[in-house]
Amino acid sequence: MRGIVILGSTGSIGTQALDVISRMPDEFQVVGLAAGTNIDLLETQIRQFKPETASLAAFSLTDELKGRELPEVELLSGQSGLQAMVERDDVDLVLNAVVGSQGIRPTLAAIKAGKDVALANKETLVAAGSIIMQAVKEHNVRILPVDSEHNAIFQCLQGVEDDYLQKIILTASGGPFRKNTAQELEQMTPKQALDHPTWNMGDKVTIDSATLMNKGLEVIEAHWLFGLPGTRIDVVIHPQSIIHSLIELIDGSVLAQLGVPDMRLPIQYALTYPKRSNSPVPLLSLAEIGSLEFEEPDMQRFPCLGLAFDVLKAGGTYPTVLNAANEAAVEAFLKGQIGFMDIPRVVNEVLQGHQNVSEPDLHDILEMDSTARKDCALHINRLNG
C-alpha cells in the first residue's frame, strides 16, 4: 500500500483521482485530502476514505468542519496545512491538483521531503519551473505528469534514448471557439467559454482551453518536464482529443498515445507508474470514431499561444508573469468584468511592463506573481473606465 495525499480533492482532477483510487483498494492508502472551500464534499470524502489528515483553505472553514462529528482526522488549514500534509512520513506520493500558482509551495515542500509528485497543477511548472526541476534533481524524486498531453509524451518516451528525440507535438482540441471569427470572439460570454466540446474540467482550465492559453502553459510545462526548447515543441489542433500527444524521432518516426478523452486514464497511469492497471473507462473504438482531423493553430485569433512561446524564449520571470496575469484576467472574465479577448490584451500589457529577473529564486517568483496580479488589476480598472 502506498500512502497518497490529494491536494485539490474536491476538484475535477481530485474527484476523478479518488474514483481511480477507489477501484484499487489494495494499492493506495489515502493519508491526506485538501480542498479549498467545498466543506460538504470534503466531509463526504473524509467519511468514505478516512484519511489521517484533511485541510481547507481557511482556518474558519476548518473550524466549521470540526463541528460535524467526523471519523478521527487531524484538521489543518491554509498553505501551512498543505505543507504539513505532504511532509508526513506515511506519504509516498502527492497528487497536486489544486488550481493556480498557489500549487508552487506545496509541490516544493513535497519534493524537499523526498516524495514523488503526480502533477496536474501545471501553473507550478510554468511559474517556477527552474526551481522545481532543480529541487527534483537535488532530492532525486519523480514528477509524474497528469496533464493528458504530458502523460502521453511520458508514455511515448519510455525506452527512447534522449538523443533520438527530435521534437514533441502537443495536441489541442481547439476549444469551443475553434471556428469563430475574431469579431465573434470579442462577444463570447463566460457561459459559452465554459462549454468545452471534449473535456469536462474546472472553470479556470476550461477558459484557458478556450483562449488556447492552456496549450501555451502546456508548451512551457513540456519544456521543463522533457528538457526541450520551444523551437522543438509543436502544437497541432486535433478536435476529437483522441491522440493525446506525439513525439517525433530523428528518423522521422512519430509515436503517439491514443485513448478516450477521460482524465482518469492519465491520472491512473501517473499514480500506478511504472505499473499499469485495467482501464477505469470504456475502451477506445477507432472504427466508431471514424476519422481524426488536424489543423494548424491560429495565433492571430488566439494570441495567448504566441505569448506563451514568447515568454518561454525570454525566460526568467516572464513565464511567472504570464501565468499570474492570466489567472487574474480569467478571474475577471468569469466575473464579467472584462471581455473574452481582453484576456490576451491584459496579459500582454502586463508583460510589456515587466522588468525581467533572469535567474529568479523562490522569493523573486512569488514577488513577481503578486506584482503581476496587481498590475493586471490596474489594467482591468482602466479598461472599465
Ligand SMILES: NC(=O)c1ccc[n+]([C@@H]2O[C@H](COP(=O)([O-])OP(=O)(O)OC[C@H]3O[C@@H](n4cnc5c(N)ncnc54)[C@H](OP(=O)(O)O)[C@@H]3O)[C@@H](O)[C@H]2O)c1
Ligand atoms: N480538469 C482537468 O481535466 C485537467 C486536465 C489537465 C490539467 N488540469 C490541471 O489540474 C489543476 C486542477 O484543475 P481542475 O480542473 O481539477 O480544477 P478545479 O476543478 O477548479 O479544482 C481545483 C481544486 O483546488 C482546490 N483548491 C482551491 N484553492 C485551494 C487551496 N487554497 N487549498 C487547497 N485546495 C484548494 C479546490 O477546492 P474547492 O473546490 O473545495 O474550493 C478544488 O479541489 C489545474 O492546474 C489544471 O490546469 C486539469
